[in-house]
Amino acid sequence: MFELRTWKEKLGFSALLVLIAFFLFFPVYWALISAFKDNGELYSLQPTLFPAHPYLGHFVTAIMEGNILLQLGNSLITSSSSALLNAILAALAGYSFAKFDYPVKKPLMLLILSAQMFPFGVLLISIYPMLQAVGLLDTRLGLTVSYIVFALPVSTYMMYSYFKQVPNELIEAARVDGASNFRIFRRIVMPISLPAFITVTLYAFMWSWNDLLYSMTLVTSEENRTIGPGLLLRYINENNADWGGAMAASFLAAAPVVLVFAILQKQFIGGVTSGAVK
Amino acid sequence: MVSDNKAKTDSTRGLPSGSNPGQSSGRKRGSLKRTDRLFAYVILVPAMIAFGVMVAYPFIDAMSMAFYQYTIYDVEPTFIGFDNFVTILTDPYVLGSWVTTAIFVVGTTLLTMILGLCWALLMYQDFRGRGVLRTMTLLPWILPSTVSAFIWAWMLNGKYGIVNVMLLSMGIISDPVQFLSNDVGAMMAVILTRSWISIPLFMSFFLAGLQGMDFQQIEAARIVGASNFTIVRRLILPHLKPVFLVTGALGMIGNLQQFDIIYALTGGGPVRATSVLSIEVFRQAFENWDLGMASAIGVLWVFTLMPIVVYYLRSLFKED
Numbered sequence: 283m284f285e286l287r288t289w290k291e292k293l294g295f296s297a298l299l300v301l302i303a304f305f306l307f308f309p310v311y312w313a314l315i316s317a318f319k320d321n322g323e324l325y326s327l328q329p330t331l332f333p334a335h336p337y338l339g340h341f342v343t344a345i346m347e348g349n350i351l352l353q354l355g356n357s358l359i360t361s362s363s364s365a366l367l368n369a370i371l372a373a374l375a376g377y378s379f380a381k382f383d384y385p386v387k388k389p390l391m392l393l394i395l396s397a398q399m400f401p402f403g404v405l406l407i408s409i410y411p412m413l414q415a416v417g418l419l420d421t422r423l424g425l426t427v428s429y430i431v432f433a434l435p436v437s438t439y440m441m442y443s444y445f446k447q448v449p450n451e452l453i454e455a456a457r458v459d460g461a462s463n464f465r466i467f468r469r470i471v472m473p474i475s476l477p478a479f480i481t482v483t484l485y486a487f488m489w490s491w492n493d494l495l496y497s498m499t500l501v502t503s504e505e506n507r508t509i510g511p512g513l514l515l516r517y518i519n520e521n522n523a524d525w526g527g528a529m530a531a532s533f534l535a536a537a538p539v540v541l542v543f544a545i546l547q548k549q550f551i552g553g554v555t556s557g558a559v560k
Numbered sequence: 561m562v563s564d565n566k567a568k569t570d571s572t573r574g575l576p577s578g579s580n581p582g583q584s585s586g587r588k589r590g591s592l593k594r595t596d597r598l599f600a601y602v603i604l605v606p607a608m609i610a611f612g613v614m615v616a617y618p619f620i621d622a623m624s625m626a627f628y629q630y631t632i633y634d635v636e637p638t639f640i641g642f643d644n645f646v647t648i649l650t651d652p653y654v655l656g657s658w659v660t661t662a663i664f665v666v667g668t669t670l671l672t673m674i675l676g677l678c679w680a681l682l683m684y685q686d687f688r689g690r691g692v693l694r695t696m697t698l699l700p701w702i703l704p705s706t707v708s709a710f711i712w713a714w715m716l717n718g719k720y721g722i723v724n725v726m727l728l729s730m731g732i733i734s735d736p737v738q739f740l741s742n743d744v745g746a747m748m749a750v751i752l753t754r755s756w757i758s759i760p761l762f763m764s765f766f767l768a769g770l771q772g773m774d775f776q777q778i779e780a781a782r783i784v785g786a787s788n789f790t791i792v793r794r795l796i797l798p799h800l801k802p803v804f805l806v807t808g809a810l811g812m813i814g815n816l817q818q819f820d821i822i823y824a825l826t827g828g829g830p831v832r833a834t835s836v837l838s839i840e841v842f843r844q845a846f847e848n849w850d851l852g853m854a855s856a857i858g859v860l861w862v863f864t865l866m867p868i869v870v871y872y873l874r875s876l877f878k879e880d
Contacts (some may be wrong), residue, residue: 284685284788291788299682302675303693306759310699312722313711325720375607382600392873394607397615399869401817403841404858407625407851408618431614438607439876463599492704494820495838499846510706514824517710525714532707539702547698 317341317529324526340530349504350531353512357491358538360422360508364429365487368437371430372482373475376441377467381453391442397435405431406499413500420502428496433486440485444478445471484546491539509535625855632849644856653832654840654857658864661816661836664751668818669811671755673804676762681792683763684770694767701760709824712753716740743833746826750834754821758814762807769803770796802875809872816865837861 286292316324320337323330344350379391409428410419418424448471456466472479491509498511507515513535517528626644628637648654683694700708715723718738727733739745773796781791819838822828828839835843837857845854 284681284791285782286788295682295685298678302679302682305675305756306679306697306700309711309715309756310703312715313707316714327720327725329720329722329725371607371610374603378600378604382596384597384600390604390608392877393616394611395873395876396869397611398813398872399862399865400615400619401838401841401858401861401865403817403819403838403845404622404855404861405615405618407841407845407854407858408621409614410846412618412621428614430610434607434610463596467603488702492702492820494705494824495842499842510704510820513704513706513710518824525717525720528710529714532704532710536703536707539704540699543698543702544695547695 313529313532317526317533319526321526340526341534344527344531344534348516349507349512350509350534352505353507353509354534354538356422356506357508357510360426360429361487361490364426364490365433365483367426368430368433368486369479369483372434372437372441373472373479375438377445377471379438379442380445381448381450391438394438395435397431402431402495406496409496410499419500420506422501422506425497425500425506425508428500429486429490429493432489432493433482437482437486440482441475441478444475448474480546484542487542488539622855622858625851626859627856628852630850630852637852640852644852645860647853648856648860656832657835657837657840657857660747660832660834661864663747664754664818664822664834664836665812665815667747667751668754668758668815669808671751672758672762672811673808675755676759676807677766677800679759680763680766680770681796683767697760697763699760700756701758703757705757705820706824708753708757709821712749712756713740713825716745716749740826741830743830746830746833750822750825753825754815754818757821758811762811765803765807765810766800769800773799806872806875809868809875812868813865813872816861816868837864 284291284295286295315331315333317340318333318336318338319330320335320339323334323337375394379387413419413424413428418427452470453466456470461469494510494514497508498514501507501511513528513531517524517531625637627639627641629640629643630637679697683690683697703711715721716739718724718736718741721736721739723739724733724736728736737745739749777795778791781795786794817838818836819842822834822836822839823842826834828835828843838861841854841857841861844850844857
């Protein structure tokens with residue numbers, strides 16, 4: 283797009299590129315190599331850009347002491363079931379909005395989308411006693427259900443946008459053949475909408491996996507604790523800051539999300555931006 | 561019955577689905593049977609239940625709680641009218657949360673948009689390694705909030721933090737700065753960290769907007785002798801204006817609700833220096849256990865958010 287003719291233009295472009303790239307990527311690199319430094323090298327006033335003697339001790343203590351594997355498991359169970367539940371609800375509602383006409387459609391759609399207006403923190407004030415009343419406070423099921431709030435509005439809109447592009451002729455043809463609405467949805471619409479469904483699932487998964495507010499408040503016992511608050515409670519400790527351990531544990535907490543996105547990122551980002559930018 | 565449906569078709573032309581040429585033929589709408597409509601309602605029910613139980617009810621409940629005195633010492637909530645609101649509006653500390661929130665939201669949204677736009681322009685240019693960089697850019701965005709907070713807390717550490725080491729060696733400072741334990745430093749830290757996280761998303765929005773650029777226009781400008789800078793200012797920025805408005809609104813909505821990063825990085829401190837509305841509500845509700853007060857702040861918080869959300873939803877539906 284730009285034509286970089288003079289050396290000045292080339293230098294300006296490269297300088298800006300390097301500067302922002304440094305800001306974006308250096309923190310991740312720094313955290314990563316910090317996890318592999320022993321304490322002597324870590325707490326030094328002449329920091330090294332690469333660990334002199336790569337050291338795995340922080341990973342060993344992060345895993346062996348404390349409940350990080352249990353917390354990762356809890357996060358995996360709650361985040362993936364909530365993401366799947368969210369995607370199913372969003373797909374059903376999105377299909378209803380995209381392919382049918384009924385009087386209250388627009389108000390209902392606006393209502394679901396307006397959920398972004400209600401801060402999660404405010405909803406939590408009532409969700410907490412509500413879960414307590416039905417005995418779901420401090421349970422993984424309660425957390426799973428509560429996570430739905432995060433992604434449902436945007437997920438519904440994303441599914442709606444995708445379904446709108448499914449040709450009506452396809453649906454009509456199946457209808458002429460005598461297929462029921464549910465059969466059309468399950469056998470024809472869903473298979474071709476799988477990319478959108480996966481995107482929405484991932485989007486919701488990321489929200490829940492990365493959440494701190496709900497996970498920290500709605501779960502209080504060590505056995506149900508998820509990874510976000512687990513890390514925070516273990517490593518934010520004024521008397522005994524263990525930065526090597528914190529970086530190693532962070533690596534373990536981030537690995538699952540990073541891995542999934544590394545595989546599916548291209549499709550994912552297209553899906554997320556389609557909602558906001560035409 | 562048929563004519564009734566027909567009338568509805570015409571009156572719903574303006575609806576989102578009406579703009580789809582394949583649907584406005586009228587044939588499908590005319591043949592939309594009662595069973596189809598029933599199906600449409602039935603598949604909507606699960607999402608509506610989830611919305612009702614997890615969003616609508618808690619919201620209405622919190623709204624009404626704002627008019628009650630309900631702390632951990634109260635057995636039953638007592639109705640006190642607008643007393644909670646009076647307390648808020650006369651308490652300089654609580655009112656200060658709005659100022660703190662404004663600084664955080666404006667600072668973060670501006671920084672994110674400027675850097676996100678620059679990065680999108682750089683990533684729009686064709687050069688070797690661009691694909692890898694674009695993919696890697698997502699990284700800060702997908703990290704768990706606790707992890708991002710840890711990374712920056714370690715970078716900004718008052719003794720061994722690499723930021724201090726760099727600033728010292730460049731001679732910009734003569735003594736290490738305790739970023740997280742002074743007011744300005746803590747605010748800068750949360751703005752920086754939150755921006756770092758959101759730049760990837762904003763880059764994606766801007767890149768999506770740039771895909772619609774008219775290349776011939778740029779070529780024509782270049783023939784007339786326009787510089788790169790002129791092209792950005794005169795052609796690209798005007799083209800991106802709608803994207804600016806929507807992402808700006810989205811960014812502000814997100815930042816106005818931000819809790820995780822601030823809590824993990826500073827806990828709202830030192831003292832109250834980074835105590836934005838989300839932190840204030842959390843503290844009132846789950847540290848002081850004053851649910852009435854927390855709800856009242858929440859009500860005012862929602863009113864703060866409302867104009868931006870309304871603007872965003874209108875722009876979302878306008879183009880449909």
